[in-house]
Amino acid sequence: MAQASGRFSRRKRLTRPKEFNRVFEAAERTADRRFTVLFRANRLSTPRLGLAITKRRVPRATTRHRIKRQIRESFRAHQSLLKGLDLVVLARAGLEALENRDLRVSLEWHWQQVHKRCKGLSSDSSASTAG
Numbered sequence: 001m002a003q004a005s006g007r008f009s010r011r012k013r014l015t016r017p018k019e020f021n022r023v024f025e026a027a028e029r030t031a032d033r034r035f036t037v038l039f040r041a042n043r044l045s046t047p048r049l050g051l052a053i054t055k056r057r058v059p060r061a062t063t064r065h066r067i068k069r070q071i072r073e074s075f076r077a078h079q080s081l082l083k084g085l086d087l088v089v090l091a092r093a094g095l096e097a098l099e100n101r102d103l104r105v106s107l108e109w110h111w112q113q114v115h116k117r118c119k120g121l122s123s124d125s126s127a128s129t130a131g
Contacts (some may be wrong), residue, residue, distance in 0.1 A: 012079075013085060014050030023050065023088045030113040034049075034098065034106040037088040039114050047077045047082035049089070057091040067091065070100055074107040081115040 014020055027038035042048060051068055058064045071089050075082070089110075095103075 009115055012046060012048055013087065014048050016053050019048070020050050020088060021053075021084065023029070024085050027088070028117060030110050030117075031092075032106055032109065034092055034095055034103065035110060036092060037110040037114060038090070039085050039118075040090045041084055041118075042086040045083065046086060047075075047079055048086045050087065051089055053089070053091045053095075058096050060096060063096045067095060067103060070103045071107060074104055074111070078108070078111040085114065085118065087114070 014023070023038050023040050027040045029039070030037045049072070051065050051071060053067055053071075055061075055064070058067060075087075089107075
């Protein structure tokens with residue numbers, strides 16, 4: 001993979017409270033014991049990611065940073081599944097005890113669920129407009 005495509009550039013991040021609030025206002029969600037992922041269409045050709053990994057859920061800074069790195073790495077690897085979406089990943093309690101492998105498995109599941117639901121929505125809307 002080319003270095004430029006692997007970067008987590010500013011245009012692929014939710015950076016303003018207004019952008020986060022837009023997702024929180026009318027998001028769909030996937031959830032498991034590790035994460036909750038909120039997502040909403042963004043009218044862009046690229047996905048954007050926001051992280052809400054709070055000190056309350058993950059008290060140690062080094063662990064929070066490790067978890068954020070895992071999320072960003074997984075997001076970069078799955079961008080093609082998530083085109084045109086704004087996503088916010090929220091941590092659930094007990095996350096700090098998990099291995100990186102477990103975090104990646106959970107995130108993979110979330111990305112697949114988001115992709116399936118968005119694919120279903122677009123095919124449902126095209127079917128309803130056709131009839």
